[in-house]
Amino acid sequence: DAKTTQPNSMESNEEEPVHLPCNHSTISGTDYIHWYRQLPSQGPEYVIHGLTSNVNNRMASLAIAEDRKSSTLILHRATLRDAAVYYCIPTPGGTNKLIFGTGTLLAVQP
């Protein structure tokens, strides 16, 4: 399993963009990069995933470095509801499990 490094915590102001970094230098060539978040007292929630190209969906954008050793989750306009722990999880395609690290605790200030 690829080892990941994420900041323990980050702060943002409401309605500003947030860039959450993740280093995964030991990622395998076939690992997808998944991002999940966990709001207080809730189960993890899927955010986005990608393999090589940058990805966009209604929740966020994922920017993947050309060498795939790092990625950045971008929340374009943070809201109070985005305050959560964000997990970056490299995952083999077709795998049966997610291995959660400690993630980044994002605080959003009004």
Add this chain to the structure above:
Amino acid sequence: EPEVTQTPSHQVTQMGQEVILRCVPISNHLYFYWYRQILGQKVEFLVSFYNNEISEKSEIFDDQFSVERPDGSNFTLKIRSTKLEDSAMYFCASSDLNYGYTFGSGTRLTVV
């Protein structure tokens, strides 16, 4: 949006008792999982289930644990003889592997 439903939301049980945690995965998903999160700690993988059998399990998932899909909709986790250290949030998840996993909101198990 489709949801994974877990019941009960909170279960209190005495040490040594059996508990069954229930989950209704998303109807067209084929892969099912249980995870747990002890208070203040990481989310931990327990077991994955596909085609009516366990496809992978962690070291945590010992002989005290079992999973079952008794009908076409439910997916259960049974703990045969609960211990104090089994107290945790238990999350069920399902996936079609083309998208992300969908997690339920969890069952808080308290063993006293």
